[in-house]
Amino acid sequence: RALLDRYAAAIENADASALAGLLREDIELEMPPLLTWFAGRDTVLRFVAASLLPGPGLLRLVPVIANGQPAFAVYEREPDGMFRAHAIQVLTVTDTGIARIVAFANPSLFAPFGLPSHLPPRL
Template identity: 40%
Template sequence: MTSASAARSSADAGTPSGLGAPSDDPGAPLTPASGFAWLQPFPDARFDADARTDLRLALVAAMQTLSARQRAALLLRDVLQCSAAEVATQLGTTIPAINSALQRARAALAETGDASEVTEPDDPKVRGVVDRYVRAFETANVPALVRLLIDDVVLEMPPVPVWYRGSRDYGRFIDRVFQIRGTGWAMTRLTANGQPALAAYAPQPGDGHRLHTLQVLTVTKGLVAHNVAFADPAVFEAFDLPLQISPDESARTR
């Protein structure tokens, strides 16, 4: 999905947390929802540094505070630089309606923070958090993983509508993943949406690992506040991620 189509589709769905209350059942069925389109991660290589900062701020506001219409207007107008007329056409509405939605979205964005407060993925403190997260995940150390989360951390997994809030339920769900998929994972570091991201490879029978998810992390004040884990093959393709890695490649990720 292109960045423009992802933004347009956000008017129809966006993220699982916009659809209903969080689950407290770590064994809830992980059935993808049909009839929805979801916000997708963007490879940072497509944007310069200033655009990455704008994109990150926009997505933080989009995921946490905005209505679907405001979210789409903000991403299309301010991040992708579409004109008001183009946005109105793409969303099937009027220019005044777009301007109104954009004004409210910008106000919410202003409350999220300014560019000077946004840390880049290569910030040493952020890298340190991500490194500890990787070590905990690769060794299936759930208590260590939970210690790296804020109390009301959010875990989402589009296209699955189930989502979790809180470090306890996050840990219980990840423990279930390890029970089903096994231990000894491998993770590759990259960036998406101006944020740290991890390609998570699950162990497979025999040798090597198979791509499981792309996890996009929001790190605030030295802890993980949000994880959006994507299992969409189109996302894997957009990031040029290999579907399998050999034992030698797995060892190099550590």
């Protein structure tokens, strides 16, 4: 659980350095149905830092379980401060760190998890 909490904090704070310490050297990242696939810590971090970490406080993660695996519902902050459903990230966690991230950028997946499409602004 501590590793997952640190992962959520790294993403929410857009802290690629903190994220690097949680990923295995052979980490893989997929984003179905896109043909996006990255392998290796350096490659994954470059992509994540450039594309998936918009800035501190712009993403909010809610822990969920997907097919028995740890996962996060990712909400993205809108201009009015509300957070809207963005993606579900499913993680493969090992004793040596996070081995795989599968990110489904599909807000319609939130309903089956019983999650709202929006969250209120953080105070």
